[in-house]
Amino acid sequence: MGTELQSGTNRSYAIIGTGAIGGFYGAKLQQAGCEVHFLLHRDYELVRQRGLRVDSVWGNFTLDSLNVYNDVHQMPACDVVIVALKTTRNSLLTSLLPPVLKESGAVLMLQNGLGNEEAIAPIVGKTHILGGLCFICSNKVAEGHIHHLDYGTITIGEYAPDYQPLGITATLRDIAGDFEIAGIPIQFAEDLLLARWKKLVWNIPYNGLSVVLNARTDEIMGNEYTSLLSEQLMREVVAVAAAYNREIPESFIQKMLDHTANMKPYITSMKLDYDQHRSIEVESIVGNPLQSAIAKNIPVPKMAMLYAQLNFINTQITAKSPLSSS
Numbered sequence: 025m026g027t028e029l030q031s032g033t034n035r036s037y038a039i040i041g042t043g044a045i046g047g048f049y050g051a052k053l054q055q056a057g058c059e060v061h062f063l064l065h066r067d068y069e070l071v072r073q074r075g076l077r078v079d080s081v082w083g084n085f086t087l088d089s090l091n092v093y094n095d096v097h098q099m100p101a102c103d104v105v106i107v108a109l110k111t112t113r114n115s116l117l118t119s120l121l122p123p124v125l126k127e128s129g130a131v132l133m134l135q136n137g138l139g140n141e142e143a144i145a146p147i148v149g150k151t152h153i154l155g156g157l158c159f160i161c162s163n164k165v166a167e168g169h170i171h172h173l174d175y176g177t178i179t180i181g182e183y184a185p186d187y188q189p190l191g192i193t194a195t196l197r198d199i200a201g202d203f204e205i206a207g208i209p210i211q212f213a214e215d216l217l218l219a220r221w222k223k224l225v226w227n228i229p230y231n232g233l234s235v236v237l238n239a240r241t242d243e244i245m246g247n248e249y250t251s252l253l254s255e256q257l258m259r260e261v262v263a264v265a266a267a268y269n270r271e272i273p274e275s276f277i278q279k280m281l282d283h284t285a286n287m288k289p290y291i292t293s294m295k296l297d298y299d300q301h302r303s304i305e306v307e308s309i310v311g312n313p314l315q316s317a318i319a320k321n322i323p324v325p326k327m328a329m330l331y332a333q334l335n336f337i338n339t340q341i342t343a344k345s346p347l348s349s350s
């Protein structure tokens with residue numbers, strides 16, 4: 025592992041991907057007094073002039089004065105780099121990460137799916153790599169405007185090669201401390217891979233089916249066939265996780281089904297991308313788990329069919345709107 029992270033509470037943060045997740049958590053960190061540097065994309069000019077607006081169930085606020093950039097080479101190297109791009113953009117990280125990351129720094133991947141940490145390991149060398157699972161409903165509703173609708177907890181774990189569990193490390197505690205000062209609830213994952221598989225128990229059925237069925241979560245759960253399909257997909261995910269020695273109890277499936285049946289009607293982040301003709305996170309959320317199943321000869325017919333359908337849809341989005349993945 026790399027050298028120790030900057031001590032104390034004066035760590036600097038770079039946000040790569042100032043959208044629903046990066047914009048919200050980055051703004052909360054800045055509001056709490058952390059030094060934060062935001063990489064913007066299409067709304068760089070607007071945010072530079074008017075600031076970043078956050079409408080949140082935790083309280084609305086606008087950051088009028090913030091460090092914004094549209095080029096990583098203008099950004100200072102930071103102690104912690106938060107990656108909150110859609111995973112469809114992760115190929116950009118080869119060029120985006122090195123300029124903004126201190127040698128003794130850490131990268132926190134706030135993204136859904138599987139394999140995101142492993143993919144950046146060759147880029148960041150011995151730097152600490154952390155994964156974060158966001159349990160939040162947040163949308164970027166307009167340029168420079170984030171709407172945080174519900175929840176907000178992040179589960180964080182540290183990555184080691186082959187996803188060996190590392191327990192709760194000093195780096196995790198340091199970064200969690202900053203988030204907690206910012207009012208962001210943090211849970212520790214002693215085993216990042218287990219945490220990722222548990223999140224996929226929800227994301228594979230609901231993100232995937234929301235696009236294929238063109239439906240909200242309440243609509244999926246309100247139909248006996250599609251609620252059963254969700255459960256069957258969850259069972260497949262649990263079976264693949266078990267093949268990697270990650271045990272997810274049977275009770276977890278029922279908990280996720282009950283939770284979803286009882287939650288407010290929700291449009292998943294994949295469905296929002298689909299509705300806006302942006303490429304969808306099919307590889308990280310369904311493709312990589314499917315490859316994991318194939319590697320261990322675990323039969324996952326429902327997941328394979330879901331992947332084929334999403335891959336088809338994604339290919340069509342990209343063909344009709346070539347800028348969807350720029």
Ligand SMILES: NC(=O)C1=CN([C@@H]2O[C@H](COP(=O)(O)OP(=O)(O)OC[C@H]3O[C@@H](n4cnc5c(N)ncnc54)[C@H](OP(=O)(O)O)[C@@H]3O)[C@@H](O)[C@H]2O)C=CC1
Nearest residue numbers: 041042043044045065066108109135136158160161162164
């Ligand atoms: N939103 C949610 O509630 C949840 C999201 N997640 C996960 O979090 C991750 C991030 O999702 P989310 O925040 O919703 O996504 P968003 O699309 O809201 O944010 C992604 C941001 O990345 C920016 N971006 C795109 N390309 C570039 C580039 N070349 N350089 C710099 N910035 C760029 C986009 O800017 P622009 O718009 O200008 O292109 C956008 O602001 C995903 O993996 C998602 O699955 C997990 C749980 C919940």
Ligand SMILES: CC(C)(CO)C(=O)C(=O)O
Nearest residue numbers: 158159160161226292293
């Ligand atoms: C589970 C959820 C809703 C975040 O809490 C999500 O990951 C998503 O919409 O992609």
